[in-house]
Amino acid sequence: xxxxxxxxxxxxxxxxxxxxxxxxxxxxxxxxxxxxxxxxxxxxxxxxxxxxxxxxxxxxxxxxxxxxxxxxxxxxxxxxxxxxxxxxxxxxxxxxxxxxxxxxxxxxxxxxxxxxxxxxxxxxxxxxxxxxxxxxxxxxx
Amino acid sequence: xxxxxxxxxxxxxxxxxxxxxxxxxxxxxxxxxxxxxxxxxxxxxxxxxxxxxxxxxxxxxxxxxxxxxxxxxxxxxxxxxxxxxxxxxxxxxxxxxxxxxxxxxxxxxxxxxxxxxxxxxxxxxxxxxxxxxxxxxxxxxxxxxxxxxxxxxxxxxxxxxxxxxxxxxxxxxxxxxxxxxxxxxxxxxxx
Amino acid sequence: xxxxxxxxxxxxxxxxxxxxxxxxxxxxxxxxxxxxxxxxxxxxxxxxxxxxxxxxxxxxxxxxxxxxxxxxxxxxxxxxxxxxxxxxxxxxxxxxxxxxxxxx
Numbered sequence: 337x338x339x340x341x342x343x344x345x346x347x348x349x350x351x352x353x354x355x356x357x358x359x360x361x362x363x364x365x366x367x368x369x370x371x372x373x374x375x376x377x378x379x380x381x382x383x384x385x386x387x388x389x390x391x392x393x394x395x396x397x398x399x400x401x402x403x404x405x406x407x408x409x410x411x412x413x414x415x416x417x418x419x420x421x422x423x424x425x426x427x428x429x430x431x432x433x434x435x436x437x438x439x440x441x442x443x444x445x446x447x448x449x450x451x452x453x454x455x456x457x458x459x460x461x462x463x464x465x466x467x468x469x470x471x472x473x474x475x476x477x
Numbered sequence: 478x479x480x481x482x483x484x485x486x487x488x489x490x491x492x493x494x495x496x497x498x499x500x501x502x503x504x505x506x507x508x509x510x511x512x513x514x515x516x517x518x519x520x521x522x523x524x525x526x527x528x529x530x531x532x533x534x535x536x537x538x539x540x541x542x543x544x545x546x547x548x549x550x551x552x553x554x555x556x557x558x559x560x561x562x563x564x565x566x567x568x569x570x571x572x573x574x575x576x577x578x579x580x581x582x583x584x585x586x587x588x589x590x591x592x593x594x595x596x597x598x599x600x601x602x603x604x605x606x607x608x609x610x611x612x613x614x615x616x617x618x619x620x621x622x623x624x625x626x627x628x629x630x631x632x633x634x635x636x637x638x639x640x641x642x643x644x645x646x647x648x649x650x651x652x653x654x655x656x657x658x659x660x661x662x663x664x665x666x667x668x
Numbered sequence: 669x670x671x672x673x674x675x676x677x678x679x680x681x682x683x684x685x686x687x688x689x690x691x692x693x694x695x696x697x698x699x700x701x702x703x704x705x706x707x708x709x710x711x712x713x714x715x716x717x718x719x720x721x722x723x724x725x726x727x728x729x730x731x732x733x734x735x736x737x738x739x740x741x742x743x744x745x746x747x748x749x750x751x752x753x754x755x756x757x758x759x760x761x762x763x764x765x766x767x768x769x770x771x772x
Contacts, residue, residue, distance in 0.1 A: 361538075365621065365624045366619040366620065366621055366624055367620055367621060368534075368621060369534035369535045369537075369538050369621070369623075370535070370538070370621075370624075371535065371621075371623075371624050371627065371628070373539050373543075374535075374538050374539050374542055377539070377542040377543050377546065377547055378542055380547060381542070381546050381547060381550075384547075384550060405646075405650070408643055408646055409643070411639070411643075412639060412640060412643050415635075415636055415639055416636065419632075419636070430632045430633060430636070432629055432632075433616070440616060441616060441617045441618050444616065444617045444619070444625070444629055445617065445618065445619065447628075447629065448619065448624065448625065448628040448629055451628050451632060451635070451636075452624070452628055454639070455635065455639050458639050458642060458643055459639070459642055461646075462642050462643060462645070462646035463547055463646075465646050465649075465650060466551060466645075466646055466649050466650075467550070467551065467554070469649050469650055469653040469654060470551060470554040470555065470558070470649075470653070471554055473558060473653070
């Protein structure tokens, strides 16, 4: 479709930067504004931009809906599972300092990293699944 | 009358809040739903700027990404499935207007008792926030207090939030995918 | 030297804000959808660009300047593309441009 050339070229350049920025925000939640929620939303926005410009089929090939649903559940499981890890080492549920008794601050760091990863996965996958559920349906059924 | 922030940024905050009110009134009075959705995006953007002025960059970030970005796209997708214009109201809403005005007046009367803006002796500032800031400096090496409070000191609440998002996704999928499957079987039976 | 940079940055900031206001007036007063896109385009490129340049001059040579210039590049690429997409989709769906013969 030649009439979408400009949009295709520009999105081809922008989508990798958007996804990279989402990963940056996810990883830098400790040092600046950021964290799991923002990273998940930005990642979903990148995928949605790709689907809008290159077609829904191309978007579904890159991030299949089944994978999205599984990743959402995996994110929640990661979060709850980190809480269980606190229980397994002898502390409370979601007790991060107990994960590393010699260095409680390291335990906090790892725990926060794991739960933020879970949150980011869950939010990105849920937003993408909702978009896939809405898009591509004919109106006034 | 509450004390305004004394750094001179009231010249930016007050026009921003006035713009927020104007946008809200315009959204209510709009007949065209597409314009209302885009105005909601503008409202989210103005809220993000206002939160940034209140020194809350994490919240501003989330508000801009979710409200001005994703929410507008999803609402436009919904509009493509339903109608473009709101239906006109069927009767004069005097009863609901009276209830809303009375409740609003009661709430405004309640805010007259609240502590001044930025008051260091307010109950919200005395407990538990200073302890969180001190404990973050003492117990962790992470510099972003908001992330530590969100993920560690109040980790249960964040688990609940994430589960709510997940449940919302499941709800949408159940509603929309089940319907598509039923529509698909009906079309197969017709042909 | 300090005063020169300060004066230059304030000049850029004020001019950028003036262009943003001009773009806003254009959005309201111009007769047609396509002409109104010009107003929006001025706000995005000249307005935002001059404000960013003014802020970079005030920040000096630091990480903040690099971030500001990156934001400027991103905005210069994304906003005109969005304007183009809007105008193209309006043309495809048959919105006719305003001609001088129409009385407005």
